[in-house]
Amino acid sequence: MTTFMDVHHGMKGITSDELSAAHRADLEIEAEEGVHFERAWADPEAGVVYCLSEAPSADAVQRVHERTGHPASEIHPVPLSV
Amino acid sequence: MTTFMDVHHGMKGITSDELSAAHRADLEIEAEEGVHFERAWADPEAGVVYCLSEAPSADAVQRVHERTGHPASEIHPVPLSV
Numbered sequence: 001m002t003t004f005m006d007v008h009h010g011m012k013g014i015t016s017d018e019l020s021a022a023h024r025a026d027l028e029i030e031a032e033e034g035v036h037f038e039r040a041w042a043d044p045e046a047g048v049v050y051c052l053s054e055a056p057s058a059d060a061v062q063r064v065h066e067r068t069g070h071p072a073s074e075i076h077p078v079p080l081s082v
Numbered sequence: 083m084t085t086f087m088d089v090h091h092g093m094k095g096i097t098s099d100e101l102s103a104a105h106r107a108d109l110e111i112e113a114e115e116g117v118h119f120e121r122a123w124a125d126p127e128a129g130v131v132y133c134l135s136e137a138p139s140a141d142a143v144q145r146v147h148e149r150t151g152h153p154a155s156e157i158h159p160v161p162l163s164v
Contacts, residue, residue: 005123005132016162023164041087041134041160048158050087050132052123076130078123080098082105 001034001054002079004061006072012047019049025068026051033060083116084161086135086143088154094129101131107150108133115142 019042026037035055042049051072055061058075065072101124108119117137124131133154137143140157147154 003123005125014162019162020164040164041085042162043087043158043160044162046158050160076125076128078125078132080096080101080124080126082102082122 001056002077003081004053004055004058004075005078006051006053006058006061006065006075008049008051008065008070009073010047011042011049012044014042014044014047014049022049022068022070023051026064029067030064033064035060035064037064083136083138084159085163086137086140086157087160088133088135088140088143088147088157090131090133090147090152091155092129093124093131094126096124096126096129096131104131104150104152105133108146111149112146115146117142117146119146 023040035053037053040051053061061075105122112119117135119135122133135143143157
């Protein structure tokens, strides 16, 4: 398992409820792809969302996000952290 | 206080020791700017580093990063999180 940070652009105006609903949708199916989404942060003004996950691959992260209707713009493995 | 996610580009090849040293340098002076850096994640291959902080402003975050020699490329307030 690797830690990933994925980034969604084009999310201007996202609300707290929308972020929660999107995260909940990911959590509902993530196990099918062996992924766990830990946290997500949103900047509604710039329209950027960051998601932190543990996953077997970037493709697995993207499959969850695609199936729940919000594909990521970028997915970065982040093997280093403090 | 607001939560911020800041992003550093151009960090290709960053090592675990370098990430730790940079984070430690930020922690040493952050109180002078009222900032607290909570976590950081690095993708050495793409050269991207993400830092999560609590701070009074984006300028305060940048002042710490500039004083420690690694100014951020982007600083996003992330008032929404899950």
